[in-house]
Amino acid sequence: MTALELNGVRIFKGFLGREAQRALLDQVREAVRAAPFMRPVTPWGKPMSVRMTSAGRVGWVSSRQGYRYAARHPAGTPWPPIPPGALAVWEALSDWPEPPDCCLINHYGEKARMGLHQDRDEGEFAAPVVSISLGDAAVFRVGGTRRGDPTRSTTLESGDVAILGGPARLAYHGVDRVRFGSSTLLPQGGRINLTLRVVRVAPQA
Template sequence: MNDSQPFDIRGALIFPGLLDREAQARLVEQIRAVVAAAPFFRPVTPAGRPLSVRMTSAGSHGWVSDRSGYRYERRHPEGMEWPPIPSLALEVWERAVANARAPECCLVNWYDAEARMGLHQDRDEVDFTQPVVSISLGDDARFRVGNLSRGGKTESIVLRSGDVVVLGGGARLVHHGVDRIYPGTGTLLGKPGRINLTLRVVT
C-alpha cells in the first residue's frame, strides 16, 4: 500500500493510488472469490427500472434493491449468506479511516462500458457518523460530487485504479455518482470495465 496523501473535493477525501498494482491484483483475486460465492445480480429500483451496474456484497450485510425498496439484507437474493469482506479491503479501511467502526458491508459494483451511477446519497445505513470508503479498480471513471441537497454546483474528478475515496464527517451524505467509464484505460482486469468497492457500517 502506498503512502498516499489525500486531497479534498467538496468534502470528499481522495487518496490517489493508495493501492499499488500488486495490491490491486491481489484484491481482484479476493473479489473473484466473493463473486464465486455470491454471484453478481442486477438490482431494480422500486419503480422496476434495472440499474446499469451489476452488484454483489460481502460481509454480514449486503445491499439490495427491488420493488420492495432499497435496503440491507443478511442474504443474497438467491438465498446464500454473503461471504466475508476481503482482507485487503479491510486493510484499506484501516488505513483510510482508522478510528471508525469495522465495516459490515462491502458492496461490489461492476461497471461495464455503458454503466453509470446517477447522483445519489448513501443513506440506507443507520449511523451517519461512520464513513463510506470507496475503492476503484480497473478502468478510469469520472466521479462527480455534489451537495447535501439535490441540485446546485458539482465538481468531478477522474478516478483511476487504486484510488480510494472517503465520504465522512460533513461530506458523509453528499450526493455523488459516476458519469461515465473510460473503457480500455486500465489493464488490471484483463478486459474493459471497472470494479468499485464501497465499505459501509450498516447498523
C-alpha cells in the same frame, strides 16, 4: 499520504499499488463466486446499468420493494466475508474503531453509470464510507448534501480510494461514465468499485 478534496470528499490517489490491486481483485473474484453478480431493479422498476453483489455481515440490495440491507444474497446463500485487502484499506484510512458491516461490490461495464445519490440506508452517518476503485478509470461527480447543490468532477483511477466522511458523508455523488479500456487490470475491461460501510439498521430477510 496527502489527499485531494472534492466538495469535502477526500481522494487518495494511487493508494493501492499494482500488486495490491491484483491481490484485491483475486479476493473480489472469490467473493463473487460465492455471491454472484446480479443486476438490481430500482423501486420504480428500472434495471440498473451496474451489476452488484456484496460481502460482509449484510448486503445492500435493491428491488421493487425498495433499497435495503439484507441478511442473505437474493439466491438465499450467506454473503461471503469482506475481502481482507479491502479491510486493510478501511483500517488504514477510515479513522473508525470498528470494522465495516458491508462491502458493496459494483461492476461497471462499458456503458454503465451511477446517477447522483446519497448513501443513507445505513443508520450510522458518523462512520465514513470508504470507496475503492479497481480497473478502468471513471468520471466521479460530487455535489453537496442537497440535490441541487453545485457539483465538481474528477477522474478515479485504479488504486484510488475515496472517503465520504464528516460533512461530506451524505454528499450526493455518482459516476458519469467509465473510460472503458483505460486500464489493463481487468482483462476484458470494466471497473470494480468496492464500497465499505458501517450499518446499524437490522437486515431484512
